[in-house]
Amino acid sequence: MKPRFMAFNKRVQDRLKSSDDITYCCELKLDGAAVSLMYENGLLVQAATRGDGTTGENITANVRTIRAIPLRLKGDNIPARLEVRGEIFMTQRGFEKLNEEARRTDGKVFANPRNAAAGSLRQLDPRITAKRPLTFFCYGFGLLEGGEMPHSHMGASATV
Incomplete structure (x- = not known):
């Protein structure tokens, strides 16, 4: 292992007051719009x-058009209420295609994929959002009622 990582690992063990092996979970940093999805049954x-962390903007109608987000959860033991947290984003390729089309039709050209994703979620017409190349990455859970929360981040990732 690299010396810098070993030093980091030692600091974590010291902080935890533990010499046990520590399992780390690494994820890509996606630059999009943080969202909260609430499922009931x-x-x-x-x-x-996610707004300011407490209050956000209702984007339900637009999110329902994103194919990567299930409208109904599948499987056994679905909780009564579940808040799924994640990032709606646009790939670089999707962003480039969207801007190419905008240039051809004298439409709005976006500065970057993050702005394109955020702007797509704020459309007044969900049909416009449906045409945008948006996808979703779940990185965790918030509220959970009527179910058991996974004991680790890796467990939560495996659940979704």
């Missing part, structure tokens, strides 16, 4: 931007 009932 497996059905998507609300989607909101």
Whole structure:
């Protein structure tokens, strides 16, 4: 292992007051729009931007058009209420295609994929959002009622 990582690992062990092996989970940093998806009995009932961390913007109608987000959860033991947190983003390739089309039709050209994703979620017409190349990455859970929360981040990642 690299010396810098070993030093980091030692600091973590010291802080935890533990010499046990530590398992790390690494994820890509996606630059999009942080969202909260609320499911009740497996059905998507609300989607909101994370806003200031407490209050966000209701984007449910637009999120329902994103193919990567299930409208109904599948599987056994679906909780009564579940908040899924994640990032709605646009790949670089999708962003480039969107801007190419905008240039051809004298439409709005976006500065970067993050702005394109955020702007797509704020459309007043969900049909416009449906045409945008948006995708979703889940990175965790918030509220969970009527189910058991995974004991680790890796467990949560495996759940979704």
